[in-house]
Amino acid sequence: MTAPVDDAPAIFFHADAIEGEGRDLVGRRSAGQSFLRGFLTHVPGATVNAVVETKAAGDAFAETVAALGESRPVQTWPLRGEADFTRAGTVFFPGPGYLTAAWQRQRFGADRCSLVGITHTVSTRRVIEGLHNLMLTPVEDWDAIICTSRAVQGVVARQLEAEADFIRDRFGATRVPLPQLPVIPLGVHAADFAPVPGARDRMRARFNAPEDALVVMTMGRLTSVEKANPAPLFIALSQVAAQVGRPVHLWMVGYATRPEEEALHRDGAAALCPSVAVQVIDGREADVRRHIWAGADIFTLPVDNIQETFGLVPVEAMAAGLPVVMPDWDGFRDTVRHGQTGFLIPTRMTGGGHRIGRDIAARFADGTDGYLQHLTLMQQQTQIDIPAYVAAIKALVDPALRARMGRAGQAHVAATLDWSAVIPRYLELGAELAARRRGVTLRPPLSPMQIDPFDLYGRYPTDRPDGDWILASRRPLDEAGLATLDALNGRALYRRSLLPAARIVALAQAIADHGPLSVTEAAGHIGLRVDLAIGAALFLAKYDYLSIAPPGTNSSPN
Numbered sequence: 152m153t154a155p156v157d158d159a160p161a162i163f164f165h166a167d168a169i170e171g172e173g174r175d176l177v178g179r180r181s182a183g184q185s186f187l188r189g190f191l192t193h194v195p196g197a198t199v200n201a202v203v204e205t206k207a208a209g210d211a212f213a214e215t216v217a218a219l220g221e222s223r224p225v226q227t228w229p230l231r232g233e234a235d236f237t238r239a240g241t242v243f244f245p246g247p248g249y250l251t252a253a254w255q256r257q258r259f260g261a262d263r264c265s266l267v268g269i270t271h272t273v274s275t276r277r278v279i280e281g282l283h284n285l286m287l288t289p290v291e292d293w294d295a296i297i298c299t300s301r302a303v304q305g306v307v308a309r310q311l312e313a314e315a316d317f318i319r320d321r322f323g324a325t326r327v328p329l330p331q332l333p334v335i336p337l338g339v340h341a342a343d344f345a346p347v348p349g350a351r352d353r354m355r356a357r358f359n360a361p362e363d364a365l366v367v368m369t370m371g372r373l374t375s376v377e378k379a380n381p382a383p384l385f386i387a388l389s390q391v392a393a394q395v396g397r398p399v400h401l402w403m404v405g406y407a408t409r410p411e412e413e414a415l416h417r418d419g420a421a422a423l424c425p426s427v428a429v430q431v432i433d434g435r436e437a438d439v440r441r442h443i444w445a446g447a448d449i450f451t452l453p454v455d456n457i458q459e460t461f462g463l464v465p466v467e468a469m470a471a472g473l474p475v476v477m478p479d480w481d482g483f484r485d486t487v488r489h490g491q492t493g494f495l496i497p498t499r500m501t502g503g504g505h506r507i508g509r510d511i512a513a514r515f516a517d518g519t520d521g522y523l524q525h526l527t528l529m530q531q532q533t534q535i536d537i538p539a540y541v542a543a544i545k546a547l548v549d550p551a552l553r554a555r556m557g558r559a560g561q562a563h564v565a566a567t568l569d570w571s572a573v574i575p576r577y578l579e580l581g582a583e584l585a586a587r588r589r590g591v592t593l594r595p596p597l598s599p600m601q602i603d604p605f606d607l608y609g610r611y612p613t614d615r616p617d618g619d620w621i622l623a624s625r626r627p628l629d630e631a632g633l634a635t636l637d638a639l640n641g642r643a644l645y646r647r648s649l650l651p652a653a654r655i656v657a658l659a660q661a662i663a664d665h666g667p668l669s670v671t672e673a674a675g676h677i678g679l680r681v682d683l684a685i686g687a688a689l690f691l692a693k694y695d696y697l698s699i700a701p702p703g704t705n706s707s708p709n
Contacts, residue, residue, distance in 0.1 A: 159196025160581050161228070161239035162187070163250070164203050164212040182271065182337050182463060183245050189338055189570030190243075191221050194578065198226045202236045202252065205229050230255055237263035241581035244268045247296050247307065248281040253288040254598040261291055262591040265584035267577075268330075269297040273306045274457040275522055276515065282307065286314040286327070293587035295331040295580060299461035300482030304332050306460075333580055336486060337461050338573035341564050344470035346445040354446025358430055364398040365391075365548060368447035368473070370434060370464040373407040373416050376526040377458050381416055384453040385423035387540040392426045394541075395548050399427045404434040404443055444471030449547050451476040453540075454483070455498060455533040456526055462486070466568050469493070469560030474553050476543045478535050486568065492560035494543035501532040616699055618671035618681045622688050623698045624663040630656050636694060649686045654679065658687050662697055669702070 164187075191199065199221055203209045209227030216225060228236035230251055236242060237259045242252065247268040256264060272278060298304035315327040360366050367388060371378045381403070392399040401420070407413035413431065420429040434440055444450070450468035454477070461482035465475045469486075475493035477483040489495040501507065511528055514520045520528065547553050566572060609615065633652050637643040649655075654677065661676040662668055668676070674684035692699045 159194055159198060159200050159239070160241035160243060160578070161200035161202050161226075161236065162190055163242060163244040163252075164201045164208065164215070164227075165245065166208070166211055166215070185339060185463075185570070186245075186337070187215075188219060188340060189574050191216060191219060193570055193574035196223075198224050200239045201225070201227045202239070202242050203227050203229055204250070205231055233258070235259055239264060240585060241265045241267060243577065246271065246281070247273070247278060248285055249288075249290075249294070253285075253290055253294075254601070257289055257597045261289055262293070262588045265581065265588065266290075266294045267297060267580065267584070268295070270299055270303050270307060270460055272458050273303055273310075273460055274526065276518070279310065282310045283314055285330075286311065286318060290328055290330055291588075292328045292331065293584045293591070295333060295584060297335045297577075297580070298332050299335070299337050300485045301334055302481040302484070303460040304334050308332055331580075331584070334485075335576045335580065336482070336568055336573060337463055337466070338568055338570040339463065339466050339470055339564065341470040341561070341569040343441070344444060344467050345561075346472055347442065350442040350445035354443055358400075358402060358432065358446065359428075360400045360402075360446065361398060364400045364428070365395065365449070366400045366402060366447045367449045367451060367544065368402045368404060368443065368468075369452050370404045370443075370450070370468070371452060373403065373405050373412050373431065374409075375412060375415055376456055376523055376530055378405075378456070379452050379454045380456070380530060381453060382419055382423060383455075383535045383537055383540065384451060385419055385427075387537050387544060388427045389424035390537075390541045391544045392424070395545060397548075401427050401429045402432055402443065402447060403429065404432045404439065406433055406435055407431075444468060444473055447473060448553060449474055449476060449544060450493075451544070453535055454478055454480055455535050456530045458526060465493075466564055469557075470564040470568075472557040472561050474547055474556035474560065476540070476547070480535075488559070488563060492556055492563050494546070496539045496543060497536040499534045499536075507532075614701070616670065616685055616689065616701075618669060618674075618685070619702050620670050620685075620688075621667050621700050621702055621704070622662050622670060622673050623667040623700075624659065625695055625697055627663060628656055628659040628691070628696045640694070649690065650679075650683060655687050655691070658684060659691055659696055666697075670699075 199216055201209065201212045203212055206229050209229060212227055213225045228234035228239075230236070236252070237256055242264060244250070244252075244267065247270050249266040249268060252266055256266070296307055298307055311329055315329060318324050318327050355362070355364075355366070369379065369381075369384070375381065384401070388399055388401055401424070403416060407416070416431065417429075420427070432439060432443065434443070444467070450465060450473040452462070452464060454462065459481055462477070465477050465483060466486050468475050469492055475487055477487050477493065477495060478498045479495040480498045484495055487493050487495055511520075511525070515525050547556070605615070630652050633656060634643075637648075642648055657677045658673060658679065662673050665676060666673070670684050670688055671681050673688070674681045679687075688697065688699050691697045
């Protein structure tokens with residue numbers, strides 16, 4: 152039977168999944184920070200629930216949400232230990248996998264909660280291996296991986312299909328449960344991007360863009376293979392500048408993690424669009440990140456790599472009232488409404504089934520190519536239609552069209568991509584998954600790695616004492632003596648003990664006062680579980696504080 156559910160779902164929290172001091176500003180952290188705020192704002196309930204890896208991580212979660220203004224009590228369940236996180240009903244994870252939660256759930260019943268991951272990048276070896284390994288864990292069809300776009304749904308579905316085929320062929324499996332793959336976009340806090348009075352003039356003055364200039368803006372890390380290769384945009388803007396009869400400026404807002412990448416962007420601009428005023432603007436500065444949108448006229452990002460899956464920045468641009476010109480690529484086609492909020496530019500890529508694809512796949516699988524080299528090989532066989540790019544930017548020279556598309560983009564984001572619209576879809580998904588669990592009687596076994604070690608290694612010893620074995624005292628023990636012993640035997644060094652020192656000493660004292668006693672009798676004297684008494688007795692016998700022998704043998708002290 153499905154367990155009672157607390158009044159709110161839980162999220163898995165790890166500090167690396169959100170923005171913070173000392174951590175690079177990257178897309179997944181920005182999305183994670185935004186989601187956390189959305190979760191706190193739009194998920195109802197008397198408590199804020201989180202699953203964490205350790206108790207310390209739970210304390211960090213409580214501090215993080217308090218800093219964001221959350222006043223509700225915080226409930227956290229560490230994965231390491233016996234905490235029953237299934238009480239939350241649904242647990243949302245910041246990546247496509249569930250860490251150890253699928254196995255941990257088995258302790259309480261596979262039908263007691265649903266595990267829900269979310270995709271970000273799906274091109275790294277780590278993520279693909281994660282999907283591969285996921286299928287060998289007890290995932291059920293009441294679990295899910297949220298796909299942020301239809302394109303990424305296709306990637307995950309294809310990968311899981313290949314994994315399921317392998318499992319059927321290898322093991323003769325007749326049942327291979329697959330998680331649900333709903334498409335739910337990432338969200339934004341639309342109000343964070345609304346232009347404020349005076350911001351346009353201030354940004355244009357700061358970055359030397361006269362009022363008659365057409366300012367085209369990009370946003371994101373300056374990396375030609377992980378984010379966007381700027382060359383097609385440079386070429387397109389060079390042609391635009393030659394045809395529109397007004398200054399054209401390009402603001403590349405972001406930062407480079409490698410000096411070579413920043414040089415590539417600067418050198419590429421100088422060589423391919425010398426007539427365009429190009430600036431690299433540090434997008435990590437808070438004032439720039441908030442207000443730079445207001446100074447631009449058009450947003451674009453020439454993405455043609457497989458690392459991108461959704462793309463938050465065009466959504467942020469639309470929230471800021473900018474028309475967007477984006478490649479018709481991955482998740483952009485789900486968020487940009489062609490002809491209404493901006494334009495989608497046709498893209499092309501080599502098709503599947505050729506030897507080149509098989510060769511690149513083999514190099515990826517065996518690690519011949521590093522991640523950036525893999526992305527580079529793929530990107531060399533993709534194309535953005537430059538004439539269409541030029542035509543779209545030229546069309547947006549018209550301020551009336553820009554204003555109309557900008558207003559449409561703001562309305563679109565507010566209605567469908569603000570967290571107030573997205574979080575309810577998460578909650579609806581949780582309810583749908585709960586309905587799938589309802590009435591299920593399946594309860595698979597615990598993890599094969601969770602075998603009782605005294606069973607697993609049961610053939611190692613000569614004997615295995617039980618509650619009938621007889622204990623007799625050989626010499627006295629007090630807490631000071633036990634502390635001295637622990638300083639010599641490694642227990643103090645490794646900080647692990649079966650029982651508190653006082654309980655071990657109490658057991659030794661009970662045997663000295665009343666013994667010889669069976670293990671069960673000795674345990675009864677101090678109110679201790681028999682299995683714990685067996686372990687404590689073996690520990691004391693190891694150091695000759697007592698003897699332990701089968702019933703019917705001479706167990707009296709020498």
